[in-house]
Amino acid sequence: MKKNVLIIEDDLFFGQSIERALRADFTTVLVRTAQAGLEQLDKHRIDVIVLDLFLSDANGIQFLHELRSYSDTQTVPVVICSTVAERLPREQMANYGVLSVLDKKTLTPALLRRTIREVALV
Amino acid sequence: MLHLGEMFGAGVAEVTGGQKQLFDDSQFASLSAAAHDLKAPLSTIQFLAASLRDSELQLTDAEREQMLWRMQLTAESSLKLVEGLTYAYSTSRLALELEPVNVAHICEDILHEFTPLSRQLGQTMELKLSRRMVPLALAHHSILRSIVSNLCDNALKHNPPESHVQLRIGPAKRGVIIAVRDNGPQLRIADFKRLKARLGKEVNPLGARVGSSGLGLFVASQLAGAMDARLDLSRHQTDGVTFSLHLQPSYQLSFL
Numbered sequence: 001m002k003k004n005v006l007i008i009e010d011d012l013f014f015g016q017s018i019e020r021a022l023r024a025d026f027t028t029v030l031v032r033t034a035q036a037g038l039e040q041l042d043k044h045r046i047d048v049i050v051l052d053l054f055l056s057d058a059n060g061i062q063f064l065h066e067l068r069s070y071s072d073t074q075t076v077p078v079v080i081c082s083t084v085a086e087r088l089p090r091e092q093m094a095n096y097g098v099l100s101v102l103d104k105k106t107l108t109p110a111l112l113r114r115t116i117r118e119v120a121l122v
Numbered sequence: 123m124l125h126l127g128e129m130f131g132a133g134v135a136e137v138t139g140g141q142k143q144l145f146d147d148s149q150f151a152s153l154s155a156a157a158h159d160l161k162a163p164l165s166t167i168q169f170l171a172a173s174l175r176d177s178e179l180q181l182t183d184a185e186r187e188q189m190l191w192r193m194q195l196t197a198e199s200s201l202k203l204v205e206g207l208t209y210a211y212s213t214s215r216l217a218l219e220l221e222p223v224n225v226a227h228i229c230e231d232i233l234h235e236f237t238p239l240s241r242q243l244g245q246t247m248e249l250k251l252s253r254r255m256v257p258l259a260l261a262h263h264s265i266l267r268s269i270v271s272n273l274c275d276n277a278l279k280h281n282p283p284e285s286h287v288q289l290r291i292g293p294a295k296r297g298v299i300i301a302v303r304d305n306g307p308q309l310r311i312a313d314f315k316r317l318k319a320r321l322g323k324e325v326n327p328l329g330a331r332v333g334s335s336g337l338g339l340f341v342a343s344q345l346a347g348a349m350d351a352r353l354d355l356s357r358h359q360t361d362g363v364t365f366s367l368h369l370q371p372s373y374q375l376s377f378l
């Protein structure tokens with residue numbers, strides 16, 4: 001059975017490209033806001049979250065705070081996918097349960113697939 | 123809690139040891155915001171290009187065609203922003219020559235130009251003309267196009283899929299109004315007040331709508347000011363906001 005990946009990305013073109021890159025291995029759900037992401041977590045069992053940081057209703061850090069405050073979503077692995085990846089303090093990200101930070105500027109479908117496969121195995 | 127604003131490195135360009143400062147704080151903020159706003163679409167183009175070359179994806183011809191379209195549309199959208207920035211820079215140094223402009227023609231052109239992008243985003247756009255006669259506006263043709271393009275692009279970005287952007291033109295007490303309405307997330311009143319107060323005064327690196335630096339709106343507002351026009355903002359009870367551009371009327375033709 002395929003694992004479920006929740007993609008929270010407000011750029012529709014980018015989000016659908018992520019879905020396309022993962023479709024062979026995973027079932028994906030794409031949402032464009034943090035609120036919609038939280039709603040999906042209520043509805044489905046999510047195995048990995050791919051999170052953009054700049055969303056239209058909140059920033060990704062606020063989402064992580066919310067996510068980690070609920071007992072049932074505390075341990076869902078998160079992969080951040082951002083244009084400011086190099087500026088994110090790794091230690092703080094690890095405290096938020098972020099397992100990997102991907103730089104959108106140099107991201108390829110192969111790197112994304114590899115990362116999500118690894119994270120999904122954790 | 124980590125604040126995303128810290129990542130933009132505000133205040134980094136300090137003068138130390140007699141070194142010349144390349145940019146003042148406001149220029150630096152604008153530059154950081156411009157860099158961020160351009161990194162996002164360039165990353166999309168980069169990832170789409172990488173996807174097209176990925177043999178594991180097994181793309182259909184239709185998918186390839188769609189991805190090429192999206193690369194082109196994303197590039198066009200970024201170029202519009204760069205063009206607006208260039209105008210904003212040059213209009214602060216040059217006196218603008220304003221002329222009588224038919225805003226309906228400009229808006230029809232823009233609507234036509236944005237149709238492929240709105241389709242790719244699963245949205246629709248419409249132009250609504252007032253039944254009352256709309257006078258010609260006093261404006262700079264290219265700059266007015268740039269402002270309205272920025273507003274439409276902003277509306278499409280904030281709209282959810284299967285929603286609608288409405289472009290309205292009507293006469294005002296003293297001039298012409300072009301309004302662009304979206305159905306994006308509702309602005310909280312505090313964010314609305316903050317955005318309205320800051321409109322045109324500064325770039326809002328992590329503004330009321332978090333995903334946007336507000337650069338497009340900043341550019342639109344600066345350009346509006348250069349034409350003695352005014353950009354205003356109103357929020358709606360259900361969803362979305364309307365940006366209104368208030369232009370001066372041209373009475374030139376009434377003397378003929």
